[in-house]
Each structure stands twice: as C-alpha cells, then as structure tokens.
Amino acid sequence: MNGPSAVQAPVGTHDVLAPDSARWQFLIATFADWARRYDFSLIINPLFEDVAVFNRGIGEASEMATKEMYVFSDRGGRTLALRPEGTASVVRAFVQHRPATPYKAWYVTPAFRYERPQKGRYRQHHQLGVEALGTDDPSLDVEVVSLAWRFYAALGLTRVRLLINSMGHPECRGAYVAVLTDYLAAHEAEICDEHRPTWRTNPLRVLDCKKDACVALTTVGPMLIEHLCHECATHFAQVRSGLAAIGIASELNPRLVRGFDYYTRTTFEFVSDALESAQNAVGGGGRYDTLVEQLGGPPTSGIGFGSGIERLLLVLEAEGVTVPVASLDAFVVDTCDEDATSPLVDELRRAGLSVGRAYDARSMKAQMKAADRSGARYALLVGPREQAAGEVTMRDLRGDQSAGQVTLSRDAVVAHVTDLVKKRL
RNA sequence: GUGGGCGUAGCUCAGUUGGUUAGAGCGCCAGGUUGUGGUCCUGGAGGUCGCGGGUUCGACCCCCGUCGCUCACCCCA
Numbered sequence: 001m002n003g004p005s006a007v008q009a010p011v012g013t014h015d016v017l018a019p020d021s022a023r024w025q026f027l028i029a030t031f032a033d034w035a036r037r038y039d040f041s042l043i044i045n046p047l048f049e050d051v052a053v054f055n056r057g058i059g060e061a062s063e064m065a066t067k068e069m070y071v072f073s074d075r076g077g078r079t080l081a082l083r084p085e086g087t088a089s090v091v092r093a094f095v096q097h098r099p100a101t102p103y104k105a106w107y108v109t110p111a112f113r114y115e116r117p118q119k120g121r122y123r124q125h126h127q128l129g130v131e132a133l134g135t136d137d138p139s140l141d142v143e144v145v146s147l148a149w150r151f152y153a154a155l156g157l158t159r160v161r162l163l164i165n166s167m168g169h170p171e172c173r174g175a176y177v178a179v180l181t182d183y184l185a186a187h188e189a190e191i192c193d194e195h196r197p198t199w200r201t202n203p204l205r206v207l208d209c210k211k212d213a214c215v216a217l218t219t220v221g222p223m224l225i226e227h228l229c230h231e232c233a234t235h236f237a238q239v240r241s242g243l244a245a246i247g248i249a250s251e252l253n254p255r256l257v258r259g260f261d262y263y264t265r266t267t268f269e270f271v272s273d274a275l276e277s278a279q280n281a282v283g284g285g286g287r288y289d290t291l292v293e294q295l296g297g298p299p300t301s302g303i304g305f306g307s308g309i310e311r312l313l314l315v316l317e318a319e320g321v322t323v324p325v326a327s328l329d330a331f332v333v334d335t336c337d338e339d340a341t342s343p344l345v346d347e348l349r350r351a352g353l354s355v356g357r358a359y360d361a362r363s364m365k366a367q368m369k370a371a372d373r374s375g376a377r378y379a380l381l382v383g384p385r386e387q388a389a390g391e392v393t394m395r396d397l398r399g400d401q402s403a404g405q406v407t408l409s410r411d412a413v414v415a416h417v418t419d420l421v422k423k424r425l
Numbered sequence: 426g427u428g429g430g431c432g433u434a435g436c437u438c439a440g441u442u443g444g445u446u447a448g449a450g451c452g453c454c455a456g457g458u459u460g461u462g463g464u465c466c467u468g469g470a471g472g473u474c475g476c477g478g479g480u481u482c483g484a485c486c487c488c489c490g491u492c493g494c495u496c497a498c499c500c501c502a
C-alpha cells in the first residue's frame with residue numbers, strides 16, 4: 001500500500017455488510033409488517049431540517065439540542081441540522097402537508113448525535129418508529145405501545161419490560177414542577193454533585209438521575225403521578241387498563257422522565273433485562289400534545305415511539321435469537337460457453353429464483369467450490385457434454401452426504417428447478 | 426466533555442532480556458483429480474508491525490506525540 005492512505009468511516013459510524021445486514025433486513029421487514037397490521041403508512045423525511053424544527057421540538061434546554069446536534073450552514077446561509085431523532089421531522093411534515101387525521105406513519109431512519117461512541121451508542125445510529133397524530137384517544141396510546149410490544153415479541157425477544165409513566169399536560173405538570181422545585185430547594189444540599197448546580201434549569205432531570213443521592217432524595221419526594229389533574233389521571237388509567245385488556249404488562253415507574261421537552265401525558269420506555277450495560281433501553285416514546293403547535297400547526301395531539309436498531313441487535317444477540325438467512329436457490333456452473341451462461345441465469349432469475357454464478361472462466365472445481373460456499377441449494381452444470389446434448393446437470397448440494405445429480409433437458413430445467421424450490425417453501 | 430484498555434496478514438491472534446529474511450490457524454488462489462463442492466494432502470499470494478518523531482550499533486518490542494478502535498462516566502436508542 002504505497003498509494004494514498006486508506007480512508008475510513010468517521011468516528012462513531014459503521015458499515016453494515018453481510019451477514020450482519022441480513023439481521024437488519026429481518027428487523028426492518030418485521031417492523032414494516034407489524035406497522036402494516038396496525039394501519040400505519042410509510043413516511044420518508046429529509047435527513048436534515050432547519051435547526052428550528054429540532055430546537056423547538058426537543059427543547060433548547062436538552063442536552064441533545066445544546067451539545068449533540070450536528071448543526072451546519074449550507075452554501076445559501078441556512079442553518080440546518082442532521083436529524084437527532086425521528087419525531088420532529090414527521091410532525092414538521094404533518095404541519096406542512098396536513099394529511100387527514102388520524103395520521104399514522106412509520107419510518108426507519110438514521111439519527112445523528114455528536115457523542116463519544118461506546119457499546120450500543122453511535123454518532124449515526126438507526127431507529128424504527130411510528131407517529132400517530134390527530135387524537136388523544138387513549139386507545140391510540142394503547143395501539144402505539146402494543147405495536148412496539150408485538151414487534152419485540154415477533155423478533156423473538158422475551159426479556160423486554162415496559163415502563164410507563166404520565167408526564168401530565170402543561171398545566172398540571174407546571175404545578176407539579178413548582179412543588180418539586182420547592183422540595184428540591186429545601187433539600188438542595190442532598191442533591192448529587194452534578195445536579196446541585198444545574199437542577200433549577202430542569203428539575204425533572206433530577207428524577208432521572210441514577211446517583212444514590214438523587215435517588216434517595218426523589219424517592220421520598222413529591223411524584224408527578226400524584227399531582228396529575230383529573231383528566232390526565234383518567235387518561236393514564238385508561239391507557240393502563242387498555243394495555244392490560246390485551247395482555248400487556250406495564251410497570252408504573254414514576255421516575256421515568258424522558259429526554260425531550262415535548263412529551264406530555266403517556267411516557268414509556270422498553271428496557272431489556274438481557275443487557276447489563278447502561279444502554280439497556282431498546283426503545284421508548286410517548287405523547288406530545290403540544291408539539292404540533294410549537295411547529296406552527298393547529299392544536300393536534302400526537303404520540304409515537306422509536307426503537308434503536310443497533311440496540312435491538314445487541315438484545316437479539318444477548319437473547320440468542322437467530323435470524324433466518326436467505327441463501328441462493330441455484331448456482332450456475334458453466335465451463336463451456338460463457339455466452340450460454342447469461343441466458344440460463346436470466347431465465348432462472350425471471351422465474352423468481354435467486355441465482356449465483358461464477359466469473360472469469362474459472363475451472364469446474366473452482367466454480368463448484370464457489371457454488372458450495374454460496375450456500376446455493378442446487379448447482380446447475382453446463383459443460384461441453386451438456387452443451388452438445390442440449391442438457392443441464394442438476395446437482396443437489398444440500399441433500400444428504402451422498403447428494404445425487406440428475407440430467408435435465410435444457411428446455412425443462414428452469415421449470416423443474418423452480419418447482420423444486422417452490423415445493424420446499 | 427472526562428477517564429481506562431488496545432492497535433502485528435482479509436479475520437482471530439503468537440512474537441523470548443531490544444538482535445539477521447516477522448509467524449500460526451482460519452480465509453483466499455492454484456495443483457493433487459485434463460468434468461464435480463463440502464474431508465484430506467501440497468504449494469502460492471498476501472504485512473512500510475496504525476502513523477510520525479525520539480533513544481539505540483540495532484526497535485514489532487523502550488519513550489513522546491498523533492490517529493483510530495474499544496470500555497466506562499455523562500447522555501440516550
């Protein structure tokens with residue numbers, strides 16, 4: 001390597017190649033299927049937005065907005081940001097296009113945050129999620145949560161738990177924050193070293209703190225769940241009973257406070273007991289009944305959830321879930337006539353089969369080796385003998401040790417192999 | 426943003442107190458078998474030992490810097 005030094009992916013990003021990419025396909029296809037069953041349509045948003053979309057959405061006081069966003073100026077002087085999460089863009093698109101409500105959309109997208117990478121945390125990670133706008137019916141909260149729940153189950157995960165809480169709406173939360181502020185002010189000396197100087201900026205963050213000092217303090221302090229107004233308390237009760245009615249166990253966690261300012265009422269998080277690290281959250285979400293207005297739309301309720309693909313893959317591995325890997329149906333081995341290979345391969349592919357072949361006119365032994373490594377079910381051999389007789393030799397590569405082979409006429413081979421493959425499905 | 430660990434072949438890793446041409450397994454290519462994979466045998470290709478500087482007669486090894494990877498804190502998915 002005397003040429004230019006090799007380039008590599010930026011810090012905190014990663015490439016996904018086969019065979020790992022098969023697990024991504026499985027995740028995305030499974031999620032798309034469940035989103036379809038729940039009547040969600042696909043939405044595709046830009047990866048970058050006017051920075052105001054995210055600032056107004058996730059809150060200027062949040063860590064993500066202040067320290068973690070990829071903000072840049074384009075050549076036209078616009079201040080843009082790479083999306084750090086999925087919700088704000090969907091809501092922005094809703095405000096801009098005003099689809100009929102209820103509007104239910106699913107997405108899969110990269111998300112960008114400038115953080116130090118570690119296990120399960122990247123500067124570009126990927127999320128699957130849904131958003132549902134246009135009603136605050138608790139049945140919709142139940143649907144969004146259960147979609148996530150059923151999706152995790154469909155992946156084969158058994159150790160995911162649902163934590164749930166209610167953030168109230170702005171009025172009852174505001175009243176609670178006043179109570180909490182008084183409480184924290186009276187016990188300021190007991191707050192952990194990190195939050196003592198900053199707790200007034202966002203008192204709710206103290207609830208989220210994992211340090212012993214803050215945990216001890218807030219466990220006995222006032223809880224938001226106890227200060228909900230009648231409407232919010234009723235709504236939350238309906239969500240929980242709705243989940244129970246379809247057999248989904250939700251654990252009330254009054255300390256659950258998620259990182260974005262836009263959340264109201266129902267807030268939830270899925271954690272995996274299979275992950276021991278601090279990155280045990282595989283997904284989360286909640287209701288955001290003021291976000292549409294903050295982005296300039298009419299008063300519109302919304303709820304959504306997002307799940308990190310990289311996190312899900314960690315959990316799949318931790319739980320020992322294996323993912324089906326598609327292999328080739330056939331591999332064409334041709335030592336005779338390169339010009340005859342392409343039509344045969346083409347016919348097989350048009351018949352719906354996945355077909356591999358060798359290149360560079362390699363020896364039959366080399367091509368057979370390639371056929372074996374490709375995982376193909378059948379090898380289709382065309383040598384001078386078959387060529388002269390108008391035949392193809394079909395060899396079963398995955399049968400018993402004594403795999404047999406048969407000779408077929410060239411005209412019948414495509415239909416024959418197609419039948420065999422379809423019978424196995 | 427803070428702190429720890431690690432960078433040797435495509436991959437996983439050896440490499441003695443600092444001493445000549447840096448090794449293994451797997452993978453890859455070819456041959457053994459001039460028409461047959463998965464087992465076996467033989468051979469081959471592939472490395473500026475992350476990069477730069479320093480110490481030394483001599484550095485993969487020691488020192489400094491740098492880049493990268495990784496783990497944890499923080500935050501989150």
